[in-house]
Amino acid sequence: MTEQGRPSGTVYGRGGVDTGGDEPGGGLPKAVPIIVGVGGVAVLLLGWAAWSSIMGDKEPAVAATATVTTPPSVESSPSEPAKPELGTGEWLLSPAGDENNYLTVSEDFAKMSPADPATLTVVAGLDDEACFSFQLADGRYLRHFDYRLRFDAGDDSDLFQADATFCRESGTAAGTIRLTSKNYPEYRIHQRQDGALYIDKPEGDSFDAESSFMVQAPS
Numbered sequence: 001m002t003e004q005g006r007p008s009g010t011v012y013g014r015g016g017v018d019t020g021g022d023e024p025g026g027g028l029p030k031a032v033p034i035i036v037g038v039g040g041v042a043v044l045l046l047g048w049a050a051w052s053s054i055m056g057d058k059e060p061a062v063a064a065t066a067t068v069t070t071p072p073s074v075e076s077s078p079s080e081p082a083k084p085e086l087g088t089g090e091w092l093l094s095p096a097g098d099e100n101n102y103l104t105v106s107e108d109f110a111k112m113s114p115a116d117p118a119t120l121t122v123v124a125g126l127d128d129e130a131c132f133s134f135q136l137a138d139g140r141y142l143r144h145f146d147y148r149l150r151f152d153a154g155d156d157s158d159l160f161q162a163d164a165t166f167c168r169e170s171g172t173a174a175g176t177i178r179l180t181s182k183n184y185p186e187y188r189i190h191q192r193q194d195g196a197l198y199i200d201k202p203e204g205d206s207f208d209a210e211s212s213f214m215v216q217a218p219s
Contacts, residue, residue, distance in 0.1 A: 083175025086132065086168055086215050088124065092117045093134075095191060096176040096212035103197070110142060110149040112195040119218045126154070126161035127182050133164050142166075144181060149189065149197040159183075171212035178211050189213070 084091075093103040095112060102117030103110055110118075118136060125131035126141070134142040140151040143164040154160060165182035166189065179189040187199040188211045202211070 084215050084217060085175065086122065086177050088122050088132075090218055091120055091122055091215040092218055093120060094214055094216055096171055096173060096209065096214050099214075099216060101195075102216075105136070105151060108150050108152070110151065110197045112191050112197065117218075125165035125167070125182065127158070127165040128167065131165050131167040131182055132179075133166070144184075144199045147187075147198050147200070149199070171214070172208050173212070176212045176214050179213065 095101055101112045101114050103120065104113040104116050105118050106113070120134045120136065120142070122132050122134055124133070126133045136142075136151055139153065141154050141160075141164040142149060143152055143160065144150075145152070145163065152160075154164065162183035163181075166179040167182060167185070169178040169180060169188075171177045181187045181189075181199045184199060187201055190198055190200040190207065190211045192198060192200075192210075200207075200211075202208070
């Protein structure tokens with residue numbers, strides 16, 4: 001028997017879709033939205049990790065700015081005048097680094113002294129034009145005799161011309177020279193302790209300094 005006012009054949013109870021129940025077939029389970037949300041977050045995290053691995057820790061690019069550093073100004077100092085070099089002409093001969101001593105004449109012998117410098121006229125070597133000979137105003141030439149340097153009048157003998165010829169080598173410093181004997185090339189003009197000049201073989205630590213000379217222009 002049907003109740004009055006209700007259509008027959010209709011069953012009343014819970015109708016439609018129950019989305020809030022946990023029974024099978026009763027709608028989507030509650031875990032589905034959570035899984036979808038977690039999956040979305042995971043995708044975002046993976047995307048961020050991939051982007052970070054590509055970009056690394058790079059800072060945003062900043063345009064490079066050139067920095068110009070101006071070096072401190074250096075006060076220029078006047079350069080030292082070039083030292084004269086031995087050549088033909090008139091010269092004074094001094095020990096290297098000692099411009100107050102000069103080659104002088106003492107009883108026909110040559111020696112170094114602070115007084116009475118001898119002005120030497122330097123000419124092409126009597127025995128070798130690539131070398132030099134040294135002449136006084138009175139015509140005498142510097143030559144070695146028994147290894148000691150002296151001034152003698154010239155003659156045409158081969159011995160004298162070789163004795164009076166000396167060849168230039170570089171000295172111990174810029175602008176200095178050494179003079180070797182033409183006919184005894186292993187011997188150099190050397191100033192001994194008393195200032196006397198000889199041709200000697202190199203010997204001892206001080207020999208190079210004692211056999212180095214420089215030229216000065218006559219005053």
